[in-house]
Amino acid sequence: MTCTSNLSHFDVVIAGGGMIGSAVALGLAHQGWQVALVESETVETLLQPAKPADNVEDFEPRVSAISLASQRLLESVGAWSRIAAQRHCDYRKMTVWDGDGTGRIHFDAAELYATSLGTIIENRHIVRGLFQALADSSVTVFDGVRVSRWLRGRGVELEDQRVITADLVVGADGGHSRLRQWAGLATREWDYDHQAIVCTVKTAQSHEFTAWQRFSPTGPLAFLPLSNEQGDDHFCSIVWSQQTDEARRLMALDDDAFDAELSRAFEGQLGELEAVSRRFAFPLRQRHAKDYTAEGLALVGDAAHTIHPLAGQGANLGYGDVQVLLDELAKARKAGLPAGDALVLARYQRRRKGDNLTMMAAMEGFKQLFARDELPVRWMRNAGMRVLDRMDGIKNKVAAMAMGDL
Numbered sequence: 536m537t538c539t540s541n542l543s544h545f546d547v548v549i550a551g552g553g554m555i556g557s558a559v560a561l562g563l564a565h566q567g568w569q570v571a572l573v574e575s576e577t578v579e580t581l582l583q584p585a586k587p588a589d590n591v592e593d594f595e596p597r598v599s600a601i602s603l604a605s606q607r608l609l610e611s612v613g614a615w616s617r618i619a620a621q622r623h624c625d626y627r628k629m630t631v632w633d634g635d636g637t638g639r640i641h642f643d644a645a646e647l648y649a650t651s652l653g654t655i656i657e658n659r660h661i662v663r664g665l666f667q668a669l670a671d672s673s674v675t676v677f678d679g680v681r682v683s684r685w686l687r688g689r690g691v692e693l694e695d696q697r698v699i700t701a702d703l704v705v706g707a708d709g710g711h712s713r714l715r716q717w718a719g720l721a722t723r724e725w726d727y728d729h730q731a732i733v734c735t736v737k738t739a740q741s742h743e744f745t746a747w748q749r750f751s752p753t754g755p756l757a758f759l760p761l762s763n764e765q766g767d768d769h770f771c772s773i774v775w776s777q778q779t780d781e782a783r784r785l786m787a788l789d790d791d792a793f794d795a796e797l798s799r800a801f802e803g804q805l806g807e808l809e810a811v812s813r814r815f816a817f818p819l820r821q822r823h824a825k826d827y828t829a830e831g832l833a834l835v836g837d838a839a840h841t842i843h844p845l846a847g848q849g850a851n852l853g854y855g856d857v858q859v860l861l862d863e864l865a866k867a868r869k870a871g872l873p874a875g876d877a878l879v880l881a882r883y884q885r886r887r888k889g890d891n892l893t894m895m896a897a898m899e900g901f902k903q904l905f906a907r908d909e910l911p912v913r914w915m916r917n918a919g920m921r922v923l924d925r926m927d928g929i930k931n932k933v934a935a936m937a938m939g940d941l
Contacts, residue, residue, distance in 0.1 A: 543697075543698065543699065543700060544569075544690075544699075544701065545568075545570060545571040545675070545690075545700070545701045546568040546569045546570065546701065546702050547559075547568055547570050547571070547702065547703045547704075547705060547864075548570075548571040548572075548704050549571070549572045549704075549707055550704065550705065550706055551574065551706070551708040551709065552573070552576070552581070552662075552665075552666070552676070552678075552707075553662060553707065553709070553836075554658060554661045554665070554836075554850060554853070555707045555835050555837075555850075555853040555854070555856070555857060556572065556574075556705065556707030557572065557662065557666065558609060558612055558614065558665060558854065558857045559705055559707060559835060559860065561612035561614060561665065561668055561674065562608075562857065562861040563874075564672045564673050565611075565613065565672075566861070566864065566865050566868055569673075570673070571674070571676075571677060572669070572674050572675070572676045573677045573680065573691070573693065574677070574678050574679075575678075575680065575681045576679070577678050577679040578666060578676060578678045581663060581666045581678075582666055582667065582670075583663075584663070585622070585659065585660065585663075587763065587764045588622060588763035588764065588770070589763070590737070590810065591734075591735040591736060591810045591811065592735075592813065593763075594657060594763075594770065594812070595657040595658060596734055596735060596812065596815050597658045597659075597733065598655055598658060598772045599656060599661065599850040600626075600654070600746065600759065600848075600850070600851075601654045601661070601850060602653045602854075603651075603652075604854070604858075605850065605851050605854040606653075606654065608854050608857060609664075609854070612668070613668045614665045614667075614668040615664075617663075617664035617665075617667040618656065618660060618664030618665070619664075621664060622657065622762065622763060623654050623655065623656040623657075623660065623762070624656070624744065624760045624761050624762040624768075625650070625651035625653070626744050626745060626759070627652065628642060628643050628652070628744065628745040628746070629641070629642040629747075630642075630745055630746075630747050630748070631748045631749075631750070632748075632750070633749075635751060655759045655760055655761060677699070680693050680694050680697075681694050682708070682713070682714070685704065685713075685714055685832070686698070686700070687832075688831040688875070689701075689831070690831075701831075701874075702831065702873040702875040703832070703864075703880075704831060705832075705835060706832060706833070706835065706838045706839075707834075707838060708838055709837045709838060710820075710822060710837040712834065712837075714832065714838065715838055715839075718829040718832050720824050720825065720826050720827075720834070721824070721825045722822050722823060722825065723822075723823050724820060724822035724823065725820070725821055726818070726819075726820050727818075727820060729776050729778055729782070729819045729843075730777060730782035730783070730816045731775065731776045731782075731816065731817055732774075732775040732776075732782055732785060732816045733772070733773065733774055733815050733817075734772075734773055734813065734814045734815065735770060735771070735772055735773070735812040736770070736771050736773055736808050736811050736812070737769050737771075737810040738758075738771060738805035738806055738807070738808060739769070739805065739807045739809055740769070740806040741768045741769060742758065742760040742768055742770075742771050743768075744760055744768065745760060746758070746759050746760060747771075747801075747804055747805075749800065749801060749802065751800070753778050753781055754775070754777045754781075755776050756774075756776075756797075756800050756801060757773065757775075758801060758804070758805070759772045759773070769809075773797070775797070775800070776844065786814060786816050790811060793811065794811050797811065819843055820841065821841060821842055821843060822840065823840045823841075823891070824838075824840065826884065827883070827884045827888065828880040828881065828884050831875040832875075833860060833883060833884075835853060835857060835860060836853030836857075837853065839856065839887075840852065840891050855887065855891075859883055859886045860883050863880075863882050863883045863886075864879065866879070867879045
């Protein structure tokens with residue numbers, strides 16, 4: 536990795552060095568492309584190690600559930616060993632239940648002959664591991680600066696007036712992607728009228744290396760297992776999605792009142808809450824770009840699509856984009872085509888849009904199903920969950936899909 540360069544032209548320039556953009560950069564460098572990565576934070580900041588987690592305030596509130604398929608991708612680009620060397624927690628089981636009924640489903644990695652269903656890891660550790668790998672790569676990093684203009688079919692201009700020309704620009708600049716807007720790529724989107732409350736808690740009982748999720752008409756609550764450097768299995772990251780008015784009420788409560796509400800919502804599954812960190816809330820919005828590509832441009836991750844966090848699949852959908860884009864560009868390189876070839880980008884879009892739309896539709900369906908409070912709907916919902924829990928073959932296929940193994 537270099538932070539200064541005499542080059543002004545690259546095969547690919549990537550805007551955004553987060554969890555998704557950094558993985559694209561590493562993968563393309565491994566294929567032999569000349570790659571530039573533009574990131575607004577400084578490399579020094581991103582490589583700063585986190586202090587050990589002795590209490591709930593030491594964990595980052597934003598975490599991701601990384602599937603086995605995403606882990607394999609990160610391993611293939613040379614980053615997973617660095618990420619896994621940092622604080623993380625494999626989860627072996629998942630329990631999902633209806634808070635207004637008796638329906639409950641249990642998933643177990645052992646039934647799939649796997650050691651885990653996935654890994655919960657703080658986002659900053661993923662980025663740090665990726666930048667550690669970038670330090671040993673040929674990627675040129677322009678850090679501490681933003682892209683200020685997209686040059687259609689030619690590259691980008693930076694805030695400091697430097698121009699980077701490239702055959703392909705990859706937009707990995709998040710849900711409010713300026714590259715998507717500059718390219719005029721329309722989106723289909725709507726506000727869920729929900730906010731996600733996130734924080735870290737310490738529970739009296741072990742989380743049992745299980746991801747827990749309770750559904751209610753006002754939104755889902757997830758307890759995701761965490762572990763500190765000493766292996767303490769009493770920490771969890773929570774994501775509590777609630778209707779906006781209810782989320783605002785919860786955020787306005789003092790700590791003791793919030794603890795009581797959270798304990799009641801979680802039905803005391805892990806005993807008393809011994810500590811709760813500072814809370815954060817952010818609005819939820821579904822967004823999907825009608826096209827992922829333009830002349831010399833491809834969108835990946837949240838720049839192309841954002842979904843409700845109820846199944847924790849946002850990051851994994853982004854890594855699915857990365858895998859397909861890497862596949863298509865590997866074929867292009869073998870065929871002697873430029874990275875921005877229109878047919879290459881068309882194949883990328885065709886392969887990803889269907890999978891992403893399917894997942895987004897499924898998440899919307901789940902959200903609507905559990906938001907319904909009519910007695911017949913509740914009865915059918917709970918009966919269906921009980922039946923599915925007994926149908927190991929189908930249930931395990933669902934789990935395998937979430938792991939990325941189908």
